[in-house]
Amino acid sequence: MLKKTFALSAKGARDVFWAIILTALHNLSVMLPTVLLLMLVAEMLGRFLGTQARDLSLLFYWSTALLLLLVIYWVYRFTYRKTYVSAYEESANTRITLAEQIRKLPLSYFGSKDLSDLTSTLMDDTATVEHTLATSVAELFGGIISSAVILLTLFFFDWRMGLALFICLPVSMLILLLSRRLSSSSNWKNRRAKLSVSEGLQEYLENMKVVQSSPQKETYRLGLEDRIRKVVRTSMIYELVMGVFISGAYNTLRVGLGLVIVTGSYLIIHGEISLITYLLFLFVAARVYDPFTTLFFKMGEFFYSLVSASRIREVCDFPVQQGEPEVRLDTYDITFEHVSFAYNEENVINDVSFTARQGEITALVGPSGCGKSTLSKLAARFWDVNCGRILIGGRDIGSIEPETLLSYVSIVFQDVVLFNDTIYNNIKIGKKDATRAEIMAAARTARCEEFIQKLPQGYDTVIGENGKTLSGGERQRLSIARALLKNAPIILLDEATASLDPENETLIQEAIGKLIKDKTVLIIAHRLRSVENCDQIIVLREGRIAETGRHRELMDLNGLYRHLVELQRASAAWEVGAVRQV
Ligand SMILES: Nc1ncnc2c1ncn2[C@@H]1O[C@H](COP(=O)(O)OP(=O)(O)OP(=O)(O)O)[C@@H](O)[C@H]1O
Numbered sequence: 001m002l003k004k005t006f007a008l009s010a011k012g013a014r015d016v017f018w019a020i021i022l023t024a025l026h027n028l029s030v031m032l033p034t035v036l037l038l039m040l041v042a043e044m045l046g047r048f049l050g051t052q053a054r055d056l057s058l059l060f061y062w063s064t065a066l067l068l069l070l071v072i073y074w075v076y077r078f079t080y081r082k083t084y085v086s087a088y089e090e091s092a093n094t095r096i097t098l099a100e101q102i103r104k105l106p107l108s109y110f111g112s113k114d115l116s117d118l119t120s121t122l123m124d125d126t127a128t129v130e131h132t133l134a135t136s137v138a139e140l141f142g143g144i145i146s147s148a149v150i151l152l153t154l155f156f157f158d159w160r161m162g163l164a165l166f167i168c169l170p171v172s173m174l175i176l177l178l179s180r181r182l183s184s185s186s187n188w189k190n191r192r193a194k195l196s197v198s199e200g201l202q203e204y205l206e207n208m209k210v211v212q213s214s215p216q217k218e219t220y221r222l223g224l225e226d227r228i229r230k231v232v233r234t235s236m237i238y239e240l241v242m243g244v245f246i247s248g249a250y251n252t253l254r255v256g257l258g259l260v261i262v263t264g265s266y267l268i269i270h271g272e273i274s275l276i277t278y279l280l281f282l283f284v285a286a287r288v289y290d291p292f293t294t295l296f297f298k299m300g301e302f303f304y305s306l307v308s309a310s311r312i313r314e315v316c317d318f319p320v321q322q323g324e325p326e327v328r329l330d331t332y333d334i335t336f337e338h339v340s341f342a343y344n345e346e347n348v349i350n351d352v353s354f355t356a357r358q359g360e361i362t363a364l365v366g367p368s369g370c371g372k373s374t375l376s377k378l379a380a381r382f383w384d385v386n387c388g389r390i391l392i393g394g395r396d397i398g399s400i401e402p403e404t405l406l407s408y409v410s411i412v413f414q415d416v417v418l419f420n421d422t423i424y425n426n427i428k429i430g431k432k433d434a435t436r437a438e439i440m441a442a443a444r445t446a447r448c449e450e451f452i453q454k455l456p457q458g459y460d461t462v463i464g465e466n467g468k469t470l471s472g473g474e475r476q477r478l479s480i481a482r483a484l485l486k487n488a489p490i491i492l493l494d495e496a497t498a499s500l501d502p503e504n505e506t507l508i509q510e511a512i513g514k515l516i517k518d519k520t521v522l523i524i525a526h527r528l529r530s531v532e533n534c535d536q537i538i539v540l541r542e543g544r545i546a547e548t549g550r551h552r553e554l555m556d557l558n559g560l561y562r563h564l565v566e567l568q569r570a571s572a573a574w575e576v577g578a579v580r581q582v
Contacts, residue, residue, distance in 0.1 A: 006137070006305075007312040008128055009093050015086035017136060022079040023142025027291055028149060029072045034283045036064055042276045064469045072219050091130030094312060095463070097123050104320040104402070107382040116198040121315055125308035136298045143291035150288055154281065158273055161281045164263035165288070168256035172249035176296070179245030179305050186241055187307050190234035197227045242300040250296050253289050260285045321384065323401035329408055330394040332358045332489045332520040334379050338388035341378060348374055350543045356536070358489075361521040363531035365564065366540035372524040373413075375540075379522060380409050389392035392490070411482035413494040418467030422562045423452055424459040426467070428476055430485035440487060446481035448474070456519050480512070491516060493523040537561065 040061055103120065110118075147169065155162035179525035204211060204224055211217050264278040295302075334356040341349040349371050354361035356379075364372040378385055379392075381402050389396050397405055410430075418426050427439050427448075434442075440459070443449055451474050455461040469477045483491065493512070525531050532551045539547040539554065539561045546560045554561035 004313075006133065006309045007094065007316055008090060009097070011132075012086065012090035013092065015082055015090065017312045019079065019082040019086060019138035020145065022082055024137040024145035024149070025435060026072070026075045026079045027142060029068070029075050029145035031146075031150065031284065032068050032071075032483055033065065033288060034287060035280075035335050036061065036068065038276060039278050041279065043556055045275070047216060057072075065304070070507040079138070084134045087130050087134035087209075090133060091126045094126045094129070094260045095122055098312065098315055099127070101316055101320065103289060103453065105318055106321050106384065106402075107377070108200040109144055109318055114195075114199050116202045118315070119193055120195060120198055121308075121311050123429040126313050128301075128305045129312065131303055136295060137202075137290055137301045138303075139295050139298075140302070141468065143295060146291070147288060150284065154284065155341075157280065160267065160276055161273065163278065164259040165256055165281060165285055167259065168252050169292070170310060172252040172296075174291070175245055175252060176299055177300070179242060179249070180306075181304060182245070183238060183241045183300075186234060186238040187303060191237045191311075193227070193231045195511075196225075197231055200224045202569075205561075216399070239300065242303070244297050246299055249299075250293060253292055253296070257285050265282075271582075302572065318510070321381065321402050323399055323404070325401040325404050327400045327404050329395060329489075332408065332523065333391075333393060334362075334490065334520055335376070335390065335391040335394075336379075336388070339375075339378065339385050339390060340382065340387035341385050343373065343374075343383075347375060347386075348379070348543050349385075352540075352545055353388075354536075354538055354548060356520055356522050356544065358520045359518045360535035361516065361523060361531075363534040363540065364522065364524045364540060365526075365528060365561065366546070367564070368526075369545040372540060373494055375525055376494055376522055377433040378414075379490075380411060380492060381405050382539075394416050408488055410486045410488040411491045411492045412476075412479050412483050416479040417466070418463060418475060418478060420462065422457075422460045422467045423455070423478065427465065427481045427485055430482035431487075434485055439481075442481045442485040444476075445484050446477045448477045448481050451477075459497075489519050491519055491521045493521065493525075528568055537580040539564075 005011070006012075006016070008016065040270075098121065102122075147166070150165050151162060154165060201224070204220070211220050214220070245549075260281050264273065264281055268275065268278050283357045309551060336352050336354050339349055339352045340347050352371075352375065354362075366373055374383075377383060379397075381392060381397050381400075387495060390397060391397065392400075392405070392408070419429070423443075424436075424439060427443055428434050430442070431438070440449075443452060443459075452458055452461075452469075463469050467478065468480070523531065523534065531537055535550070536544055537547075537549060537551060537554055541560055547554055549557070549558055555565065
């Protein structure tokens, strides 16, 4: 149950189990000095009342007390290890498991989740669960076990006093359980408000330049301020609800002490219990509630961490894309068979069928939003198709593990992803065992050398977050170098030359020309001039194939393709100065 509730690993669940047992033992062991003290008091009273010999040997008490101290020390040592150290280890494991799981999640998952939401699960939720595991879980369950043992023992001494002592415990527990039910919605509201602030702050920082130059910046700032104030409001409501219940539970528990005094006094007056039994219950009553009172004040945190744990579970339980890892592909035709696909409800790809053949260049063209990038991403299994299938070398890619599939694919997309690392390592991602000579050769072919040589540490220059110290063209050339190094049999190019000046564009096209020999190339290019020599051009309109053929054939068809080509020619003749003449 704990494993599921807190999304623990098998080892984590075992550690928590032992932490609970050890905490119970620790609670019991700290009760033993009380028992020893009572024995001493009983003996002293006996001597005082003359019922025992006058000589009092303290040796037994000293040696037992020493032994008890040692027992308490050792139990505490193990308890500490099992609770705190294990909690930190477990949260590190959870983060690694989450990172691994996130790596395997289909892109559709990221479409429905904000990045700051996932970061918050990775960092904040795991930290919250870690804190609860370290400070509350063992205390709560260990406290329940030790109290049950003490209860049984005390019932053995006197069931009426035992009842007086413990009658309030289940009542206060019930109050706490009720508080969980009633605080749950304010807890979730509070969590959502916090997420909305982190999303807003992330957006604010990312779009700082736009915000600063916008006349709406005051509105934007006020919106953010509003979100932050909402966190204060929801936190206060949550704390208020929890505060009322926790103090209710705490005071109910405290009534138990009063009940022991009243019941004990009554029974002593009627001669039904001895003074020692009365004292025993008083001592125990003063101590037995300790774990619970500490715990009650942590209950708000405890329930809060259950929300965190359920958010972790949600990521961990999300189905990952399945497929065989050990697949060997020998031929690389990409075949789309009646493929339809929707990001949400409405299809953006409708019944598309074509084959991009090995050794040929297949171009996807069409107006903006017609589904070119989507088709290209479906071929790399970033998403799974809703209808139909995509085959590579005759094999349905739905049966190949995404990582295995991607080892056959080089991708150069518009949105280049670079790491805050050296130029060298950014290219090396294409092939993990590449030599320096191979990396430099790829950089040379992708025309990266001239700008790399101008950098202070050449290949060893760190390029900042997502390569922010480089120009758009330089970033794109780096990603082409990466693809060249990988030398995969399938190449997906999305506007690969979008950020290059005409001189570099020609050079890159030559490099790509060398790279694509005998490979399957699926290219998306908005500038139709660059696809004139392609072996096959697929013209898309609103997610459907409108025309297919080579450039000449499509021009002769006098359809959408020709229309797009003419539009582009007209826009190429457009000049900034022309605006003034209008
Ligand atoms: N992650 C997404 N979630 C929801 N809808 C999306 C997503 N990505 C794209 N779309 C929608 O799918 C449709 C096709 O988008 P796609 O990016 O494939 O078009 P495109 O032809 O490549 O466009 P462009 O030429 O402007 O890059 C568009 O209507 C777009 O709004």
